Amino acid sequence: MLKIPPPLLVLVLVISNYFSSKKIDLILLPNQNLISFIILLVGVLILINPILKFIKSKTTIDPIKFKKVNKLITSGIYKYSRNPMYLGLLMIVISTSIFYLNIFSLITPILFVCWINRFQIKREEIFLAEKFGKEYMLYKTKTRRWI
Numbered sequence: 001m002l003k004i005p006p007p008l009l010v011l012v013l014v015i016s017n018y019f020s021s022k023k024i025d026l027i028l029l030p031n032q033n034l035i036s037f038i039i040l041l042v043g044v045l046i047l048i049n050p051i052l053k054f055i056k057s058k059t060t061i062d063p064i065k066f067k068k069v070n071k072l073i074t075s076g077i078y079k080y081s082r083n084p085m086y087l088g089l090l091m092i093v094i095s096t097s098i099f100y101l102n103i104f105s106l107i108t109p110i111l112f113v114c115w116i117n118r119f120q121i122k123r124e125e126i127f128l129a130e131k132f133g134k135e136y137m138l139y140k141t142k143t144r145r146w147i
Contacts, residue, residue, distance in 0.1 A: 006063050006120060010089045013108045014096045021100035029101065036099035043091025049077045050084045061085070066124050072132045074139050082143050086116050090146075113146075121145065 029035075053073050054061040060068040063085075077084045093112045097105040128136045 003064050004115075004119070006086060006089055006116060009112065009115060010092055013093050013112055017093075017096045017100040017105045017108055020102055020104035024102040024104055027101040029098075032098060032101060036095045039091055039098065040095035043088045043095060045088075046077070046084055046091060047088025050088075053078070063120060063124075067127055069128070069131070072128065072135055072139065074143070079143065081147050082140065082145050083116075083121060086121070087146055090116075117145075 050073075051061055053076055057071045057073055059071045059073070060066065062068070081087050090109060090112055094109045097108050125140070129140075132139075
């Protein structure tokens with residue numbers, strides 16, 4: 001099973017957006033840099049909140065060692081998204097896709113979502129269902145995966 005830490009995947013996609021901008025014609029939009037910066041800021045803010053919740057709850061934030069999770073967090077931002085950390089990372093990918101806007105950069109957020117859903121979230125959800133049982137299943141019915 002592939003075990004690539006999601007932040008490393010984001011780094012690869014951000015770097016690929018940068019290099020694609022050197023080879024593929026850019027698409028220029030009004031206020032493109034401002035829009036990119038605002039989305040980046042929102043992504044970082046979304047990312048910080050769940051990390052602080054995990055630290056406060058004394059459970060792991062390591063996406064590769066998710067089996068060390070000892071508490072199901074369902075409050076705060078977790079009322080709205082079961083995966084706010086991945087949502088924050090997705091916003092970072094989207095922001096660089098807009099900053100280096102070209103045909104290739106438009107697919108990097110799609111690649112991120114597909115990869116995370118298949119190789120990360122799917123495994124995490126199986127584990128959480130086994131570990132937290134009905135509590136997790138109820139949470140899953142009330143809260144969407146992304147937003």
